[in-house]
Amino acid sequence: METINLESIFEAKLAKNEMIEPKDWMPDNYRKHLIRQISQHAHSEIVGMLPEGNWITRAPSLRSKIVLLAKVQDEGGHGLYLYTAAESLGTSRDEMLDALHTGKAKYSSIFNYPTLTWADVAAIGWLVDGAAIMNQVMLQRSSYGPYSRAMIRICKEESFHQRQGYEAMTTMAFGSAEQKQMAQDALNRFWFPTLMMFGPPDSESPNSDNAVKWKIKRETNDELRQRFVNQTMPQIEYLGLQIPTNSNIKWNEERQQYDFSEPNWAEFKNVIHGNGPCNKERLKARNEAHKNGEWVREAATAYAKHQNEKNIAA
Ligand code: BYC
Numbered sequence: 001m002e003t004i005n006l007e008s009i010f011e012a013k014l015a016k017n018e019m020i021e022p023k024d025w026m027p028d029n030y031r032k033h034l035i036r037q038i039s040q041h042a043h044s045e046i047v048g049m050l051p052e053g054n055w056i057t058r059a060p061s062l063r064s065k066i067v068l069l070a071k072v073q074d075e076g077g078h079g080l081y082l083y084t085a086a087e088s089l090g091t092s093r094d095e096m097l098d099a100l101h102t103g104k105a106k107y108s109s110i111f112n113y114p115t116l117t118w119a120d121v122a123a124i125g126w127l128v129d130g131a132a133i134m135n136q137v138m139l140q141r142s143s144y145g146p147y148s149r150a151m152i153r154i155c156k157e158e159s160f161h162q163r164q165g166y167e168a169m170t171t172m173a174f175g176s177a178e179q180k181q182m183a184q185d186a187l188n189r190f191w192f193p194t195l196m197m198f199g200p201p202d203s204e205s206p207n208s209d210n211a212v213k214w215k216i217k218r219e220t221n222d223e224l225r226q227r228f229v230n231q232t233m234p235q236i237e238y239l240g241l242q243i244p245t246n247s248n249i250k251w252n253e254e255r256q257q258y259d260f261s262e263p264n265w266a267e268f269k270n271v272i273h274g275n276g277p278c279n280k281e282r283l284k285a286r287n288e289a290h291k292n293g294e295w296v297r298e299a300a301t302a303y304a305k306h307q308n309e310k311n312i313a314a
Helices: 002-015 028-047 049-053 062-087 094-100 118-139 145-173 175-198 208-213 221-239 265-275 279-292 294-313
Strands: 250-252 257-259
Touching: 002 049, 002 250, 028 049, 028 062, 028 094, 028 208, 028 279, 049 118, 049 145, 062 094, 062 145, 094 175, 094 279, 118 175, 118 208, 145 175, 175 221, 175 265, 221 257, 265 279, 279 294
Parallel strands: none
Antiparallel strands: 250 257
16 A cells, blocks of 8 residues: 555655655666666776777877876766665665676677777767767656656767867868868767667667656657768767768758668677677776776775775774
8 A cells, every 4th residue: 555655655656756765665676777778878988998998008198198088087986876876776786796797697799899099089979979969958857856867967078079170080081081081980980889879769768668657768769860870970970971881971851850871680680689899898998897896996985984984993
């Protein structure tokens, strides 16, 4: 009987667009759904540091190195906000990291593709962060308070990241013929993997119905993917680049939107099941980083314990 009341309070809050907070009652499936999504999102931020971090020592100027360094550092911070938001639902950092390190947890498919040239770093900022923001702007209004608040802060930083990428892309697209070709190659290679970031088509997305019902996601995978293409096509034109190979992007006067080809969903499934070009490399790097950071965690724990004892004694 009590559960029914609690459930109706939960539903009423959602109906009024009020936030659900950690101490509020929530259905088990809502909690599980959030832990899954937020922890995957946190893992994406941390694994996302790897392809770009790979270019810090090879950035083409001191300015671009400083900017990239700041960006990659921000991603680490985003991971931290998100792990903390997930912890407020009753899971632990150790559990989440263990799931990442053993390959049980997913993280964004995009980071299983390699960054072969400096133009790829530009394409990540422009396209990947552009797609991430498209998704995260709606997540700022997600029904779970800690997730929504983390997103507000993350979005502010992501818009700087997107500008970093677009600026680098502009430099290359308006640079020498060789630079322009590198920019085009990066666009060609990153286009479809970026479209995959939004998740499978709505008709094949098992989690979307609940996500939308519970106001965790305010828009569907296909709606966001379409918006991303609509926003990006004028930027491709401005840069003077060709539409990506096989993308078939074309304005549809009747729909007042761009038509475009779907990504290869079989490739997507392969990547999210651990068989993309860089899955093994990424997991190895994360496992090593975790192992190498053991002494830092030990020192931080000892320091916190010491401070605690001092406070009790005072
Ligand atoms: N990659 O039912 P669906 C960033 C999985 S990183 C891998 O549609 P949902 C950045 C999905 O998890 C941006 N897996 O799921 C960082 C599910 O599997 P499980 C990361 C994917 O949750 C550094 C299954 O496929 N952003 O910003 O409704 C540098 C069925 O999918 C993917 C977020 O994480 C994928 N692309 O929708 C630069 C945003 N797509 O869990 C940038 C938050 C789907 O049932 N997350 N799957 O085993 C979301 O909005 C949603 O979780 C998704 C998927 C749109 C990703």
